Amino acid sequence: MKIHDISMEISEDMPVYKNKEEKKPRIEPTYRIGKFKSNESMLHLDSHTGTHVDAPFHFIQEGTKLNKVPIEKFAGPCIVIDLTDIKKRGIEETDLKNAEIKKNDIVILKTSNSLKEFDFEFVALAESGAKYLISKNIKSVGINSLGIERSQKGYPTHNSLLKNNIIIFEGLELSKIKPGRYFFLCLPLKIKDGDASPARAVLVEGL
Amino acid sequence: MKIHDISMEISEDMPVYKNKEEKKPRIEPTYRIGKFKSNESMLHLDSHTGTHVDAPFHFIQEGTKLNKVPIEKFAGPCIVIDLTDIKKRGIEETDLKNAEIKKNDIVILKTSNSLKEFDFEFVALAESGAKYLISKNIKSVGINSLGIERSQKGYPTHNSLLKNNIIIFEGLELSKIKPGRYFFLCLPLKIKDGDASPARAVLVEGL
Numbered sequence: 001m002k003i004h005d006i007s008m009e010i011s012e013d014m015p016v017y018k019n020k021e022e023k024k025p026r027i028e029p030t031y032r033i034g035k036f037k038s039n040e041s042m043l044h045l046d047s048h049t050g051t052h053v054d055a056p057f058h059f060i061q062e063g064t065k066l067n068k069v070p071i072e073k074f075a076g077p078c079i080v081i082d083l084t085d086i087k088k089r090g091i092e093e094t095d096l097k098n099a100e101i102k103k104n105d106i107v108i109l110k111t112s113n114s115l116k117e118f119d120f121e122f123v124a125l126a127e128s129g130a131k132y133l134i135s136k137n138i139k140s141v142g143i144n145s146l147g148i149e150r151s152q153k154g155y156p157t158h159n160s161l162l163k164n165n166i167i168i169f170e171g172l173e174l175s176k177i178k179p180g181r182y183f184f185l186c187l188p189l190k191i192k193d194g195d196a197s198p199a200r201a202v203l204v205e206g207l
Numbered sequence: 208m209k210i211h212d213i214s215m216e217i218s219e220d221m222p223v224y225k226n227k228e229e230k231k232p233r234i235e236p237t238y239r240i241g242k243f244k245s246n247e248s249m250l251h252l253d254s255h256t257g258t259h260v261d262a263p264f265h266f267i268q269e270g271t272k273l274n275k276v277p278i279e280k281f282a283g284p285c286i287v288i289d290l291t292d293i294k295k296r297g298i299e300e301t302d303l304k305n306a307e308i309k310k311n312d313i314v315i316l317k318t319s320n321s322l323k324e325f326d327f328e329f330v331a332l333a334e335s336g337a338k339y340l341i342s343k344n345i346k347s348v349g350i351n352s353l354g355i356e357r358s359q360k361g362y363p364t365h366n367s368l369l370k371n372n373i374i375i376f377e378g379l380e381l382s383k384i385k386p387g388r389y390f391f392l393c394l395p396l397k398i399k400d401g402d403a404s405p406a407r408a409v410l411v412e413g414l
Binding site: 009027033039067071207 | 210234246249267282397398
């Protein structure tokens, strides 16, 4: 068994969505050894920091909140699809048609996006791509950008996925990952009435 | 495969260590549907909130920080040991001697503790118990209380475990879990220079 860590490091100078100052993490030391017996901290984190999980409630007012999403949605067989040829446009249905997506798969979109800094022209999932994934009865979907959608009118990608209870993983660090099949896990904090949560994500080989 | 969620729900009224007000989570709505297109939040969390992972740096100044702990430390074969007969005293070496602990196991201590409210007399791991687990070359250790140690002089339980790079999982919700062997996973946020992090924990059957 080999575990690949595909998570972003959380730090005060990490990239955040649209470089918005208010979305930057703040890590506040509360106890430090010397004055105290131990090191402890307060974490001030936007719910969409770094590698994170979107619950239906993020875009759907009546949608399932994070603490009520079944744990099975966050783990399972996955396919990492190579979409690194796409530049500066959305991922459409035609880009996905050749991938061997199985029912209940977690689909991971490996694009040419980098997570080193926020790219305003990041490759996102277009509406036709989202609708195709819904038609394939997938479990969840992930991507290597801080969003799965750029600002589209009516946010059809988020809305259509989340209305169908397809959970979204954003900020996956896939630069060292080869396309293919793995076991995926990304377990969010069980936040009461949560819209999203930062999380650690892994791909497991040989399970 | 069956996944058991053994995580505490994170809410503003959840139990916290010694009921300290400053350790209570605060979940701040930042965007709400109606005024905005989506729901988003800021999470203000003590690094030791609810179900969480302690890195060596929590008690050892030169200890490994959370972002540098190998990912394999957080996942692997585990044994859940029934120690629910112990009341109001520490878990000693003699309490653990009959358990079939294997090298590199993650050892989960199921005690009579409840996570419904903070119990100042919670059952903890005594120094002799910690030293026994170290001698068995375990990988990590977890318990169903917000701490693995009550205030002992010099904190020998934390110090001896963490000096040996044995990672500690606290706040595991084990009330519905039968003793026996499982696959354990509890992946903390990859916090730069972190001492600890809240995390979602699961036990997997049939892997």
